[in-house]
Amino acid sequence: MHDFSPDALRVAMLARVVFPLHGFGGIERHVFHLTTHLARLGVRITLYVQTPHGHTLDLDDDPARPINPYADVLPGIERVMTLRYDYTSPALRPNSIAGRQINYPWYSWRLGRIAAAAARRGAYDVVHAQGLCAFGYGWIRVRDPLLRRVPFIANPHGLEEYRTPDWRKWLAYAPFRALYSYGTRCADRAIATDACTQDDLPRYLGVDPAKVVVIPSAIDADECLAPVNDATRAALRQRFRLDEEDLTILSVGRLERNKGYHILIDALTRLRERLPSRWRWLLVGEGKERRALERQAQRAGIIHHVTFVGRLSDAELHNLYEEVDLVVHPTLYEGSSLVTLEAMIHRRPIVASVAGGIPDKVFNGRNGYLARPGDADDLASRIRLALEQRDRWATWGAESVRLVRETFDWPVVARRTKQEYEVMVGGRGERREARGEGHEARGERGEARGARGPTMA
Template identity: 30%
Template sequence: MSQADTPRPMRILLGCDTFLPDVNGAARFAERLAAGLVGRGHDVHVVAPSKTHASAGSFVETIEGEPLTVHRWASWRWYPHDWLRFVMPWRARPQARKLLDRVRPDVIHIQSHVIIGRALAIEGRKRGICIVATNHVMPENVLDFTLLPERAKRVFVRWGWRGADRILKLASAVTTPTRRAADFLERNTHRRGVLPVSCGLRASDYEAVVGPRDEHKIVFVGRVTLEKEIDVILRAIPRLDHALNASFTIVGDGDQRKNLEKLAGELGIKDRVTFTGRVTDAELRAHLTGASVFVIASIAELQSIATMEAMASGLPIVAANAMALPHLVHEGENGFLFQPGNDRELADRLGQVLTFSPAEYEQMQRASLEAVKVHDIDRTLDTFEALYRGEKLSR
């Protein structure tokens, strides 16, 4: 390709209602996307909440080893949630206008349809800027933190999806991490042609030690919140054969930690359960490399980066048969699925993995390593670069 044919670098603005130091799938995706785009020569700017009631301004931050400009807007804590912060809606639009006039991006990629994403999409559309939207949010996932009665929750969900539809229609392309998540979005809005684009990861960042494990270590990685249904996993642990001497490590933190610690005591497994709290990336990778099997009981995953990280670490996966998890777990190949909430079936599935012969276990490890290849971050970056340039991609 000649120099004249080489696509020019773009100025890309990512609108993130959650971003570093938050620890969740949407934030992790935005970090990797931003760093990957910088690595390809683009000028990347990120808008995200500050950690105070005052705007922190615009600074160069190093994300995933790459320098990029982050604009931090004043935010307030949502106290029913253990870490969530939000920008006041009536402040977001004026700030978006000022920022867009100053940065003049070629494209705006919003990571949600709520406050920051909404403001940037509305003001960007007025200026004729290309809008790409990725949906990481289901209104249903927010219900545990609204303190609303049941009838009001149903109203909230309908209102949430209508709001999503109004913003997503401003985008030239709408993506979500998996085909099942895309179908779910199309069922709940008027959007059509939603593209499944994996959040992606670089498998070489993880260490996979292929071979049998002497210790039966079960691991979960993620936020310790209600929608992750970690209590189901805890209830499954006492059902395992005691001769297995299995242990369970919960890597992460959240508002349900005290409740789950109490439950572990009530179940008589406190000595076999470890809560790590927040860990570094290196510590997270070490927990995955040293485990025997990864388990996830969540029923609200639009993809699950943590599950992909476990696959890249060469782990068999036992997951709830819900939302996007069946896209990652191929029954009997790299793991097993269980009926959501069924701790008895979960225990049976875990027991199967933990009693595999060395050859069976290694076969499942290699299947995980093979299955995660399609989620390579470079494929994700290729796709978004094409969408930013206005190319039409097939589903």
């Protein structure tokens, strides 16, 4: 456990999932890196997440007691509070669209009530909500003048529910959009994860533009590079027979329609005559689109150039980045795109879609090329341009590393987040009063401090 300063900021982080307790996705990793890097900066974090599968913790919500039973995998976090998420029957997947519509609003509401009880006791200087977790706390806060004294910041993330072109998903996501929009509007600050997407929060969620702050999503650059070693790289070259190829293209992501891999198959088919005879496309990831993509590649006559890799460990993936020539990310819509950042820190040239936060990271002729989402001809043209400038790839790689290290590395982003907290809190004197050290605050909160909050299971 860290030895925190008496004046350390105290932050309640409201989330549903965190790596590695709940998987390996982008949100899970975002919460993990944000909280652990903030802890390294001396911020006292109380993390609220769903109870991990197979765990039956019953934690007492007493802010005076530092409890982190997961300190071995969540280092530096002062307290981890867990709350049941799945209230559906075994016949309904908890994170299916229908399952989420039952589970997530109830989880967010219960989470909000518990966090609000602690905030009323003066436990936190800032409340920070991830995604839909802003809804429950936000609803309670706008009706409680005491809670409105505690700064509240929300991060709605990639806004997939607003961007999907599938009308069936659009209708199914309607409840989520309402809750996302309401919860985010309740906050004092709303985080846009890229400068090029900051107007999306007023456009989609109705957030006051004056409340929007840009704090990028990030990767831990050193963590990405640490696993790279000659033995693993050699094993991957042998496993995928990369020494036999003159060109290796890599894509990484869930095999879902919105990732645009069907567009990339069309683009590679158009480029066949311009590619070397020995080329390979490695597609890392799993998902329901795999069979459709295999059939499409078979019909196009390029299946013998395509390898469906499936899932790789983090160490394997970061070593594989070092062995490929070009990374292509043909997504139809996107959030911040951590895959793009991973390719950049490994100095790979990138061809990606003009979607989400990608235009803040990939610049035509500087470290890759951007293509129109869903346009196979434009994607093929951009891949061709990148291949024609192979002699510039080393310069592109250096530019990518500079961009990541200066803007999109977690130590940088955590410092930016902490600075925003400090601006919201408004100075050390106000923070002491909010903690109950002023006479008026002691009078308001003395009785509340004597009561224990609800138990979290």
